[in-house]
Amino acid sequence: MLTNILQVAVPLPLRKLFDYLSLEHAQVLPGQRVLVSFGRKILVGIVVNIRDNTLVAKSKLKSISKILDPQPIFSKKNLELLLWASNYYHSPIGEVLHSALPKRLRGDKEWQNIMEPETINTTELTNPADIPILNSAQQEAITAINNAHNKFTTFLLAGITGSGKTEVYLQIAAYVISKQQQVIIIVPEISLTPQLIQRVQARFNLKIAILHSKLTEKTRYENWQLACSGAAKIIVGTRSAALIPFANPGIFIIDEEHDTSFKQQTGLRYSARDLLVRRGHLEQCPVVLGSATPALETIHNVNNNKYIQLTLPTRAGIAQPPKITIVDSRQPKLPGGLSNKLLNKIKQHLAEKNQVLLFLNRRGYAPVLMCFQCGSTVDCKQCDVKLTVHQSHNKLQCHHCGSSCAIPKQCAQCNTVASVLQPIGIGTEKVAEVLAEYFPDANIDRIDKDTTTKKDALKIAVAKVKDGTTNILLGTQMIAKGHDFPNVTLAAIVDIDGSWFSNDFRSIEKMAQLIIQVAGRAGRAQKLGEVILQTKQPHNPLLKLLLSSGYMQFAKILLQERQQLHLPPFSYHASINAKSKKKTQALQLLSDLKRACVAEVQQQNTLILGPVAAVIEKRADYYYAQLLLQANNRSSLHSSVRQLLLFLESAQTPAAVKWTLDIDPVI
Numbered sequence: 268m269l270t271n272i273l274q275v276a277v278p279l280p281l282r283k284l285f286d287y288l289s290l291e292h293a294q295v296l297p298g299q300r301v302l303v304s305f306g307r308k309i310l311v312g313i314v315v316n317i318r319d320n321t322l323v324a325k326s327k328l329k330s331i332s333k334i335l336d337p338q339p340i341f342s343k344k345n346l347e348l349l350l351w352a353s354n355y356y357h358s359p360i361g362e363v364l365h366s367a368l369p370k371r372l373r374g375d376k377e378w379q380n381i382m383e384p385e386t387i388n389t390t391e392l393t394n395p396a397d398i399p400i401l402n403s404a405q406q407e408a409i410t411a412i413n414n415a416h417n418k419f420t421t422f423l424l425a426g427i428t429g430s431g432k433t434e435v436y437l438q439i440a441a442y443v444i445s446k447q448q449q450v451i452i453i454v455p456e457i458s459l460t461p462q463l464i465q466r467v468q469a470r471f472n473l474k475i476a477i478l479h480s481k482l483t484e485k486t487r488y489e490n491w492q493l494a495c496s497g498a499a500k501i502i503v504g505t506r507s508a509a510l511i512p513f514a515n516p517g518i519f520i521i522d523e524e525h526d527t528s529f530k531q532q533t534g535l536r537y538s539a540r541d542l543l544v545r546r547g548h549l550e551q552c553p554v555v556l557g558s559a560t561p562a563l564e565t566i567h568n569v570n571n572n573k574y575i576q577l578t579l580p581t582r583a584g585i586a587q588p589p590k591i592t593i594v595d596s597r598q599p600k601l602p603g604g605l606s607n608k609l610l611n612k613i614k615q616h617l618a619e620k621n622q623v624l625l626f627l628n629r630r631g632y633a634p635v636l637m638c639f640q641c642g643s644t645v646d647c648k649q650c651d652v653k654l655t656v657h658q659s660h661n662k663l664q665c666h667h668c669g670s671s672c673a674i675p676k677q678c679a680q681c682n683t684v685a686s687v688l689q690p691i692g693i694g695t696e697k698v699a700e701v702l703a704e705y706f707p708d709a710n711i712d713r714i715d716k717d718t719t720t721k722k723d724a725l726k727i728a729v730a731k732v733k734d735g736t737t738n739i740l741l742g743t744q745m746i747a748k749g750h751d752f753p754n755v756t757l758a759a760i761v762d763i764d765g766s767w768f769s770n771d772f773r774s775i776e777k778m779a780q781l782i783i784q785v786a787g788r789a790g791r792a793q794k795l796g797e798v799i800l801q802t803k804q805p806h807n808p809l810l811k812l813l814l815s816s817g818y819m820q821f822a823k824i825l826l827q828e829r830q831q832l833h834l835p836p837f838s839y840h841a842s843i844n845a846k847s848k849k850k851t852q853a854l855q856l857l858s859d860l861k862r863a864c865v866a867e868v869q870q871q872n873t874l875i876l877g878p879v880a881a882v883i884e885k886r887a888d889y890y891y892a893q894l895l896l897q898a899n900n901r902s903s904l905h906s907s908v909r910q911l912l913l914f915l916e917s918a919q920t921p922a923a924v925k926w927t928l929d930i931d932p933v934i
């Protein structure tokens with residue numbers, strides 16, 4: 268009998284492990300990296316299991332070529348988590364394990380855990396100078412979470428904006444660190460939430476490992492080492508940090524848990540939030556989901572007693588909630604989309620020496636360039652979208668594929684004189700132009716993807732708001748989150764209407780979250796804040812409900828709607844997305860797939876919806892189509908997905924069509 272068969276995962280899109288013999292006299296453990304010969308290649312594999320038998324004929328069984336590291340890189344629990352992810356997201360195990368490694372360790376470089384986790388002296392852990400007095404809700408939340416130490420409990424920390432969630436994070440972090448464990452804080456995007464990091468750094472006399480995609484490869488590797496060796500007691504990172512094999516996690520905190528950026532949209536399409544809840548279960552430690560505007564899925568889990576809700580109902584300190592006004596924007600020819608009422612309010616707040624924040628989620632000058640002679644628009648050649656006018660760069664740009672061209676002087680369709688080509692609609696650039704006309708003495712700054720391409724541009728812009736240089740800050744979603752600007756007293760959303768007509772069933776939920784987040788930017792200190800929402804639907808009942816009863820009450824009604832419509836979280840979705848260069852191929856594959864699988868899938872009580880062409884069918888020269896599965900429970904969904912995969916991974920799929928699978932898709 269053979270005694271040491273290693274089951275190895277290799278970084279290829281294959282849904283299985285491969286058996287190898289271990290080296291003689293060598294002790295190999297699960298989670299260790301090894302080199303194996305695979306076909307003609309030498310690959311970095313990860314040992315997943317060790318068995319004493321194999322179905323591979325002895326003559327065909329190869330030995331591993333080398334043991335790369337002296338110890339396992341993945342602990343048993345880390346391995347278990349990634350196996351779960353591979354299974355749940357139907358993603359090949361070798362690729363999942365490799366995606367949890369820094370680039371350097373995907374190659375054959377040796378890794379050694381050389382860092383010693385330091386023992387924390389709890390008396391010098393925090394800088395007491397800046398610890399504020401807690402209100403009773405904060406105190407209760409901290410006690411409840413600390414009482415769950417070393418137990419798996421998921422908490423929803425539902426705190427209105429400005430209610431002092433960060434202070435709760437800092438104090439529960441201190442408790443976990445005093446128990447010599449690691450604290451993992453996950454945020455949507457580091458550059459948008461610099462204040463959280465600053466506060467963590469100011470509070471703790473400790474090494475903090477920061478992990479996000481903008482770091483250099485070297486720094487990222489060093490910080491990864493700190494996190495994975497246990498040398499760093501606090502890790503602040505974005506989505507991908509959820510996969511790091513931490514040495515000794517004691518709590519997972521997910522800030523702004525509703526944020527859709529926690530869902531990865533390529534490769535392993537995981538939700539960092541859902542993965543960390545699973546991880547808390549494996550590690551037997553608490554998970555804290557913080558938000559002023561929790562996702563409906565999370566609220567649903569509270570309603571089903573899976574999560575425990577802790578509420579911070581009041582703004583911390585002396586700040587008062589802002590007054591919100593709806594302004595009817597159904598008026599012809601508003602300059603830059605700004606109503607008189609809003610312009611007057613801006614004037615008033617500037618006169619009182621306060622700052623104003625304007626939000627519009629559309630960059631560029633105008634979303635459309637139209638010929639007034641023949642009515643045609645200038646479209647992207649590679650996508651089914653209109654090109655956006657970027658006046659300051661004299662360019663038309665596609666916001667989907669990035670292609671651009673100079674603004675044409677003449678209409679290509681009717682060839683009449685240049686003056687009939689006119690920008691239609693408004694973008695941030697246009698609003699900035701109009702603001703400059705109305706408020707010539709004000710310092711107006713614009714923050715969007717176009718103005719922040721240079722390193723530190725966002726940082727500088729934020730600093731200029733803080734030191735009072737900027738009077739009016741205008742921007743896209745980059746300004747909606749996390750920032751604490753004490754002198755902003757007026758926040759306005761120029762146009763909230765896009766969401767009512769979206770084909771995404773989550774769009775109204777997202778719109779409400781955005782409104783509350785933007786409102787949260789106004790009046791965060793001593794001064795009373797004011798919020799203006801411009802809409803062409805001033806009497807929309809959902810909008811009225813949100814403003815009169817607050818987000819949680821609004822969410823309750825939205826959840827009832829979802830239940831009636833049988834949409835998530837009351838059902839479960841998986842989507843198959845296909846793309847092809849030829850228009851019909853992607854749709855054809857999905858039609859064939861449906862025809863082949865519909866009987867089995869229906870037996871699983873799973874609905875198979877579509878296929879349909881994507882809303883923007885053509886993007887960057889590919890045509891996109893989608894098939895959606897909807898099931899009442901997860902096991903039906905997963906059985907159905909397996910059926911579809913059998914078909915897709917058989918030889919019947921033409922090579923010209925590329926497809927991906929997404930479990931719990933979020934647009």
Ligand SMILES: [Zn+2]
Pocket residue numbers: 638639640641642643678679680681682683
């Ligand atoms: Zn024309």
Ligand SMILES: [Zn+2]
Pocket residue numbers: 647648649650665666667668669670886887
């Ligand atoms: Zn394009």
